[in-house]
């Protein structure tokens with residue numbers, strides 16, 4: 001690792017010291033780190049999905065004497081740095097526009113599992129690894145956005161190193177190899193912690209060889225969305241920062257591109273500056289900027305404690321209620337889902353729903369789940 005030059009180190013220490021002197025609740029400046037990969041022709045999508053397209057509609061000088069540019073773009077929902085809405089794998093759960101903003105803005109934690117993932121590129125992050133993180137750093141706070149750093153984000157945009165293959169099409173799906181979250185770890189998280197969202201620096205919250213996407217199913221049944229292809233996790237400390245992850249508000253979307261930022265202050269600024277310096281020393285784009293005078297950050301309120309840890313049978317997902325569900329039913333023509341072509345997870349042949357599909361993946365219910373009074377304030 002490259003050591004910071006003395007002058008830079010002094011600057012960093014001075015910056016951290018001044019942040020430490022700031023009265024509680026106020027910050028002289030907060031560092032903003034972009035956790036988003038840019039969308040362009042290199043952006044990584046699932047092997048069966050199309051890529052990102054930007055088409056130039058106008059570009060140049062007009063007869064009116066002014067310059068004018070405008071483009072159109074198209075993209076699959078699930079590619080690049082994006083969010084999976086719960087409805088992606090859980091019938092009747094929230095679509096992209098229905099995810100409460102409170103779940104997408106919150107305290108961030110980074111669980112660094114990069115060593116295990118370097119040994120095994122199909123590594124499944126276990127509940128034990130999450131518990132080991134807590135022994136070192138404290139309990140995962142309520143409302144947290146949990147980020148798993150597998151280290152694979154540093155392979156972007158090399159498809160072969162990042163996801164195991166640079167081939168496209170349905171046959172390529174069986175060649176995917178990258179780490180993900182163990183379904184049992186997903187169960188532990190939604191049953192024992194109150195997280196707003198989870199994310200990682202791979203193409204999917206389930207690892208590459210998964211064929212049933214069980215971590216997706218467990219998280220989404222509890223209305224916990226997933227952030228995928230998250231960038232720059234190596235620039236973040238284990239905790240002590242906030243995350244803002246705002247997707248485009250696509251009505252009835254199953255997911256979509258998301259811009260994710262981490263806001264750092266105090267000691268975290270120093271840690272990030274060290275990481276950025278190390279990266280700049282090897283000529284990589286640190287993709288960061290400083291926002292000098294952001295207002296003091298008020299800690300967000302977690303979900304009300306009365307909402308926590310309810311166990312027992314969950315609501316039946318088979319009968320979505322409320323105007324959101326009715327709107328979706330209208331939008332889909334009242335149940336044309338089975339007629340849809342294969343989605344971005346391609347090769348998944350769809351069939352008519354069966355009775356046994358209506359069971360929950362497990363018997364608990366998250367505080368974020370969308371039934372009546374248990375719903376946190378949202379759109």
Ligand SMILES: [Zn+2]
Pocket residue numbers: 078079082083084228255
């Ligand atoms: Zn996705």
